[in-house]
Amino acid sequence: MYAYSQVDQQLVDERVSQFRDQTSRFLAGKLDEDVYKQLRLRNGLYVQRHAPMLRVAVPYGVLNSSQMHTLADISRTYDKGYAHVTTRQNFQFNWPTIESVPDILADLAKVQMHAIQTSGNCIRNVTSDPLAGVAVDEVEDPRVWCEIIRQWSTLHPEFSYLPRKFKFAVTGSTEDRVAAQVHDIGLQVLRNDVGEVGFKVYVGGGMGRTPVIGKVIRDFLPRTDFLSYLDAILRVYNLYGRRDNMYKARIKILVNAIGIDKFRDMVEEEWIQVRDSELKLSDSRIQTVTDAFNFLQYQTLPATDEDHEQKLSSNPIFASWYRQNTKAHKKSGYRIVYVSLKGHGQAPGDVTDFQMDGIADLADQYSMGEIRTTYSQNMVLAHVEQTDLYGLWRELNKLKLATPNIGTVTDLICCPGFDFCSLANATSIDVSEDIMARFEKLDRLYDVGELNIKISGCMNACGHHHVGHIGLLGVDKKGEDWYQITLGGSASNQTALGKVLGPSVEKSKIGDAVETIIDVYLELREPNEHFLQTLARIGRDPFKEQVYADNH
Numbered sequence: 001m002y003a004y005s006q007v008d009q010q011l012v013d014e015r016v017s018q019f020r021d022q023t024s025r026f027l028a029g030k031l032d033e034d035v036y037k038q039l040r041l042r043n044g045l046y047v048q049r050h051a052p053m054l055r056v057a058v059p060y061g062v063l064n065s066s067q068m069h070t071l072a073d074i075s076r077t078y079d080k081g082y083a084h085v086t087t088r089q090n091f092q093f094n095w096p097t098i099e100s101v102p103d104i105l106a107d108l109a110k111v112q113m114h115a116i117q118t119s120g121n122c123i124r125n126v127t128s129d130p131l132a133g134v135a136v137d138e139v140e141d142p143r144v145w146c147e148i149i150r151q152w153s154t155l156h157p158e159f160s161y162l163p164r165k166f167k168f169a170v171t172g173s174t175e176d177r178v179a180a181q182v183h184d185i186g187l188q189v190l191r192n193d194v195g196e197v198g199f200k201v202y203v204g205g206g207m208g209r210t211p212v213i214g215k216v217i218r219d220f221l222p223r224t225d226f227l228s229y230l231d232a233i234l235r236v237y238n239l240y241g242r243r244d245n246m247y248k249a250r251i252k253i254l255v256n257a258i259g260i261d262k263f264r265d266m267v268e269e270e271w272i273q274v275r276d277s278e279l280k281l282s283d284s285r286i287q288t289v290t291d292a293f294n295f296l297q298y299q300t301l302p303a304t305d306e307d308h309e310q311k312l313s314s315n316p317i318f319a320s321w322y323r324q325n326t327k328a329h330k331k332s333g334y335r336i337v338y339v340s341l342k343g344h345g346q347a348p349g350d351v352t353d354f355q356m357d358g359i360a361d362l363a364d365q366y367s368m369g370e371i372r373t374t375y376s377q378n379m380v381l382a383h384v385e386q387t388d389l390y391g392l393w394r395e396l397n398k399l400k401l402a403t404p405n406i407g408t409v410t411d412l413i414c415c416p417g418f419d420f421c422s423l424a425n426a427t428s429i430d431v432s433e434d435i436m437a438r439f440e441k442l443d444r445l446y447d448v449g450e451l452n453i454k455i456s457g458c459m460n461a462c463g464h465h466h467v468g469h470i471g472l473l474g475v476d477k478k479g480e481d482w483y484q485i486t487l488g489g490s491a492s493n494q495t496a497l498g499k500v501l502g503p504s505v506e507k508s509k510i511g512d513a514v515e516t517i518i519d520v521y522l523e524l525r526e527p528n529e530h531f532l533q534t535l536a537r538i539g540r541d542p543f544k545e546q547v548y549a550d551n552h
Helices: 006-027 033-041 065-078 098-109 143-153 223-240 251-258 260-274 283-291 306-314 316-325 353-366 386-398 429-438 442-448 507-524 531-538 541-551
Strands: 045-047 052-056 062-064 082-085 091-093 168-171 185-191 197-203 215-222 326-328 334-339 350-352 370-373 379-385 453-456 470-477 480-487
Touching: 006 033, 006 098, 033 045, 052 098, 062 065, 065 082, 065 091, 065 098, 065 353, 065 370, 082 353, 143 168, 143 223, 143 283, 197 223, 215 223, 215 260, 223 251, 223 260, 223 283, 251 260, 306 316, 306 386, 316 326, 316 334, 316 386, 316 442, 334 386, 350 353, 353 370, 353 379, 353 386, 379 386, 429 453, 429 507, 442 507, 470 507, 480 507, 507 531, 507 541, 531 541
Parallel strands: 168 185, 453 470
Antiparallel strands: 045 052, 052 091, 062 370, 082 091, 082 350, 185 197, 197 215, 326 334, 334 379, 370 379, 470 480
16 A cells, blocks of 8 residues: 655645644634634644544555554543444444544554545545455456545645535446446546557545535546646635525536536646646556555465365355355455444444554555455455355454445445434434344345445435435424435446435334335345336336335
8 A cells, every 4th residue: 555755745744744733722722713723724623523533544544553552552542432334435434532533533643544635625634445456357457546635635725615515436347336337537447449558537426415426527548648637626615616505516516517528628627738838647657556556465376275165165154254254356356345334233324443453464464454444334354265154254253344345235335323413303324223233133134135235314415315215214293203215226336326215214114114114125026026026117106106005
């Protein structure tokens, strides 16, 4: 993974010192609260319903074991012994005091971590494929391009006060595992007809109050033009994005208002000014960043192992975990392992200090000291030798991190909701717990197959409910929690926004409603038919009839 240069470390250390002084002056009453708000947001510090919340950046979702141990120690020392993994691959601490945040940032800086630009109207943490560098369907490692964006965008003077927050996602594989098309800018690495590497560029995607699928602004962008073209897009947005209404300030509103063709023309005109500037990437600069990710030394291993095969055949629980929670690796004899943060008695995406320390130790023992966080609020150990899978599985079981449910109903995405967030209208965590409890039996879970549920506690859509196969949006009705149901969303290559099924359902019945939807699917599906395929074939009416027959 990328290691800090002297400049990187100095920048982060100075940022800690600056924020310590700013916080001290605020607590002493010498700094206005509104002024401090802008400063703390740019250091990842929110004030939530019950306490401050600190969001820690994990660029492209990759961290080492030392960093994970530090996160565990921070959770013990300054928080309540756990952290939360977000859909943007970051970590959040929900209970620090404002006074302690400078100390937390100082501890993070010691292991090359920070919270810079994890909030505020700036370019946020860049997200990427959690299987980057190891996926069998990869065209090129997207982390290289994420790192180039990180270096360019961190404390960028022109883009520090954008009309609204701005989010990038980069995928380097044929399968989109990062929801690239619902980001402000989504980038897909591909090769053109003559084998050159470049990018398909999506712009104007997003969720929230106005969900929009990004539009293609460029079918193929040469890699040397990567940074200059992104700069041109940001310049146009910075100039013409609305600042009078925060709900209409995202780039998706600008693109929809003027149309993608007009927006493309404006970007092309701006691009002329910067295309051949210092933003143009040389092959040597690209190679320098690429080399930072080529430090791993794989062994030459056989593709199969007799002892491993015997354990699979003799232990059905291990076999279920292997089938659901591991994926093929590009190197023979290795396997990618998902660490499930769902179904272990905690809120989806939560991980305790004990578990974080355990994951760090397992990464050192089994995965070259590296850990990944994922869009689906899980973790990944990306470099596990096949012969070590059984031992790793046993250790993950001890940590309650081996639930064999990746990609299933109980691997749901869920925002913190009303339990923590001051913006939320309804709770999310208890609804997720109710749904997971209904599908605890693995036979039933596997019979349903691949089906994702995404839950948001408000219209900000932090749970990405718009792109869930089944999406749940919490709404407030006279002080009571109700939930709007959408069906048919997808965050894959064929990105789609779910459509509302009908009237919202009260909290006491929402679990029954979800179960009814799944029962209708099981009854009416054809052999080997995915939920979205069944929905497309039969339409929403059979689901609607049963849900509202059972709930009214």
